[in-house]
Amino acid sequence: MLTKKGAATRQRIVEAAVAEIRERGIGAVTLDDVGRRSGTGKSQLFHYFPGGREQLLLAVAQWEADRVLRDQQPHLGQLTSWAAWRQWRDAVVERYREQGGHCPLGVLITEAGRHTPAAQAVTRQLLGQWQHHVRVGIEQMQGSGDISRDVDPDAVAGALIAAIQGGVVILLSTGSPAHLESVLDLCLDYLRTYR
Amino acid sequence: MLTKKGAATRQRIVEAAVAEIRERGIGAVTLDDVGRRSGTGKSQLFHYFPGGREQLLLAVAQWEADRVLRDQQPHLGQLTSWAAWRQWRDAVVERYREQGGHCPLGVLITEAGRHTPAAQAVTRQLLGQWQHHVRVGIEQMQGSGDISRDVDPDAVAGALIAAIQGGVVILLSTGSPAHLESVLDLCLDYLRTYR
Numbered sequence: 224m225l226t227k228k229g230a231a232t233r234q235r236i237v238e239a240a241v242a243e244i245r246e247r248g249i250g251a252v253t254l255d256d257v258g259r260r261s262g263t264g265k266s267q268l269f270h271y272f273p274g275g276r277e278q279l280l281l282a283v284a285q286w287e288a289d290r291v292l293r294d295q296q297p298h299l300g301q302l303t304s305w306a307a308w309r310q311w312r313d314a315v316v317e318r319y320r321e322q323g324g325h326c327p328l329g330v331l332i333t334e335a336g337r338h339t340p341a342a343q344a345v346t347r348q349l350l351g352q353w354q355h356h357v358r359v360g361i362e363q364m365q366g367s368g369d370i371s372r373d374v375d376p377d378a379v380a381g382a383l384i385a386a387i388q389g390g391v392v393i394l395l396s397t398g399s400p401a402h403l404e405s406v407l408d409l410c411l412d413y414l415r416t417y418r
Numbered sequence: 419m420l421t422k423k424g425a426a427t428r429q430r431i432v433e434a435a436v437a438e439i440r441e442r443g444i445g446a447v448t449l450d451d452v453g454r455r456s457g458t459g460k461s462q463l464f465h466y467f468p469g470g471r472e473q474l475l476l477a478v479a480q481w482e483a484d485r486v487l488r489d490q491q492p493h494l495g496q497l498t499s500w501a502a503w504r505q506w507r508d509a510v511v512e513r514y515r516e517q518g519g520h521c522p523l524g525v526l527i528t529e530a531g532r533h534t535p536a537a538q539a540v541t542r543q544l545l546g547q548w549q550h551h552v553r554v555g556i557e558q559m560q561g562s563g564d565i566s567r568d569v570d571p572d573a574v575a576g577a578l579i580a581a582i583q584g585g586v587v588i589l590l591s592t593g594s595p596a597h598l599e600s601v602l603d604l605c606l607d608y609l610r611t612y613r
Contacts, residue, residue, distance in 0.1 A: 324533070333528075337591075338519065346591045382601040386577075389584025389601075396532075396541045406577040406584075413608045 233271045236261045240283045245327065249334050281341050284331035288349040291328060294318045302360025305369065305415065312407050319391050320400045354380045371417040383410050428466045431456045435478045440522065444529050476536050479526035483544040486523060489513045497555025500564065500610065507602050514586050515595045549575045566612040578605050
């Protein structure tokens with residue numbers, strides 16, 4: 224457990240690493256660069272990240288994963304009307320359209336070793352939280368009678384998260400958000416037919 | 419344009435590379451290994467693949483991409499009844515469940531340089547052909563009155579392809595086909611509501 228000051232220093236290091244990686248690419252960034260930018264000495268860096276570069280990269284991946292959800296707020300946290308769902312849908316499409324062919328989180332997860340337990344934990348936690356938010360939205364719409372109770376909130380929330388991942392994967396390969404838009408629209412149409 | 423004999427030799431080289439890569443991993447396989455397994459000399463290898471290892475890897479990626487579609491046949495080519503759609507859905511889930519956490523095509527595309535034009539061409543062609551087959555299926559169901567003409571066949575086919583990619587991406591990270599099944603079921607439910 225870090226003190227408030229310790230947590231702030233750790234956070235400053237992570238954000239310096241985020242900025243360095245975004246500006247110069249993950250391959251070019253060393254711990255020295257991150258130390259210089261954050262005004263942190265080597266011993267302090269290893270105090271917060273005893274595992275060195277690898278552990279710092281995972282912290283950066285976690286930061287980028289949190290940002291995926293932050294970028295969808297406030298919409299993702301208040302899916303209580305069809306207008307809100309529409310705004311959320313537009314925010315998701317816009318976020319990934321802006322990001323274009325480069326996925327910072329994907330690069331970090333690949334670099335951290337896609338199949339290592341630590342990298343998989345970051346991915347799973349992100350997907351889990353994302354699905355949770357959407358599930359809560361569906362349940363709220365069921366509470367207000369806008370979505371039928373025949374819909375399984377968790378299964379449909381999982382389907383929606385998968386749909387977004389697929390649209391984004393195709394966007395990364397083609398540069399076009401068309402598939403992302405189609406599959407999100409299909410899912411929202413589906414929910415609306417179960418009013 | 420290759421002669422029949424030339425095409426057969428090229429094919430033998432590609433299939434030897436496929437087998438070597440599957441058995442020993444892409445990093446461990448050299449052109450010498452592929453030559454030995456296919457009974458092909460170095461000069462013959464470079465006759466068919468003047469670009470060397472990189473060009474051979476792309477040909478293997480193309481072979482794996484073709485296999486993605488082959489594995490869905492005959493269902494994918496005859497989506498003319500709801501029973502056929504169901505069989506196709508099950509075949510897709512089964513294929514990726516068996517494949518599990520390892521995606522040979524994904525590994526090849528990464529190795530060939532995900533963002534190079536040649537690798538992207540393989541990906542795009544696969545997605546395009548896949549979407550075409552599904553679109554033809556939707557159009558056939560519209561022809562027989564099983565799906566409403568209000569459905570845009572190309573947009574919904576694109577959504578379905580994106581849905582599958584997303585389910586597979588999550589399967590690769592979690593090991594579970596649950597998301598793939600949920601999102602495919604949602605898409606098929608959606609189509610059935612537009613009878």
